[in-house]
Amino acid sequence: MTGAGRDMPRSTGSVRAMEYTADSLDRIEGVLVATAAGDALGAGYEFTVPGAGVDIRMRGGGPFGFAPGEWTDDTAMTVAVAQGAVAGDLRGDGLDAAAAGFQRWYAGAPKDIGNQTRVVLTRAASDAASMTAAAADLHARTGRTGGNGSLMRTAPVALRYLDDPDACVDAARRVSDLTHADPHAGQACALWSYSIRHAVVTGTFDGPRLYLEAADAVERDFWSPLLDAAEAGPPTEFAQNGWVVHALQTAWWAISTTDASGPHHLVAALETAVRAGNDTDTTAAIAGGLLGARWGRAAVPGHWQEKLHGWPRMRVDELASLAREVAAAGGA
Numbered sequence: 001m002t003g004a005g006r007d008m009p010r011s012t013g014s015v016r017a018m019e020y021t022a023d024s025l026d027r028i029e030g031v032l033v034a035t036a037a038g039d040a041l042g043a044g045y046e047f048t049v050p051g052a053g054v055d056i057r058m059r060g061g062g063p064f065g066f067a068p069g070e071w072t073d074d075t076a077m078t079v080a081v082a083q084g085a086v087a088g089d090l091r092g093d094g095l096d097a098a099a100a101g102f103q104r105w106y107a108g109a110p111k112d113i114g115n116q117t118r119v120v121l122t123r124a125a126s127d128a129a130s131m132t133a134a135a136a137d138l139h140a141r142t143g144r145t146g147g148n149g150s151l152m153r154t155a156p157v158a159l160r161y162l163d164d165p166d167a168c169v170d171a172a173r174r175v176s177d178l179t180h181a182d183p184h185a186g187q188a189c190a191l192w193s194y195s196i197r198h199a200v201v202t203g204t205f206d207g208p209r210l211y212l213e214a215a216d217a218v219e220r221d222f223w224s225p226l227l228d229a230a231e232a233g234p235p236t237e238f239a240q241n242g243w244v245v246h247a248l249q250t251a252w253w254a255i256s257t258t259d260a261s262g263p264h265h266l267v268a269a270l271e272t273a274v275r276a277g278n279d280t281d282t283t284a285a286i287a288g289g290l291l292g293a294r295w296g297r298a299a300v301p302g303h304w305q306e307k308l309h310g311w312p313r314m315r316v317d318e319l320a321s322l323a324r325e326v327a328a329a330g331g332a
């Protein structure tokens, strides 16, 4: 990849368009394919804590009765964000398109949906301003809108702004704000999308720490010790992973404590995320976005890819095409 190993600091804004090689295209596809793989892998174990003796397989089931390889709301909403990103800039027209996509998906009566997202989508129209206002209203009334439901769908934002980390961070916050007004949700999405973008461009997991180096002091002082704790474990220290903070920690724990010396890291870390238990589809989907950005679609086992499917009647090749379209819409 042109420019591999180098990255522009966030403050420099737009940089020269990347030149895409087979390797970087594999990473671009990997962002969405590994998100879906983690989601579908975890779906069969949701709200459980699999013991050390339990095989983690693409088995489906779980409390919502998913088919083997079927992805859940995490990837469905990720697809809606990706389609919005193809339609336009996620800081403008694309944000409306993403909001409309959420409503199209919700109109199909999905079997699994986060509580907070359901409340917002029930009250909002199909445009970004209405949805963001409904989310802000929910936050003002309850103060409890820090679920992991925006972090789980933030991966495609990275693909739309591969050449512009500042735009990536800005867009990630706006997409989060559509349903999750808690500042920690927006910060988590900004950090994670930045890190996914960084992994596609540089092939490293340096993104989370680099993001915090450039963040304001309040954000840095909040998240830096949380990353430290994630790297130390154990996951019982951040077990409430329906909360965005513990969800990010669980994903980072799985990524940072498994052997990252080669592409086998992707499967090992996804299985590890599932083993942490509780909201397993979501923590593995979150981890998958970053793992796929680093190791590429090729690191996702073929027997998993063959089974992957979900809203809106998509299979893995279409998901991979969508990832390329998002990157292309961003100027690739």
Ligand SMILES: [Mg+2]
Binding pocket: 072, 073, 074, 112, 281, 282
């Ligand atoms: Mg789910």
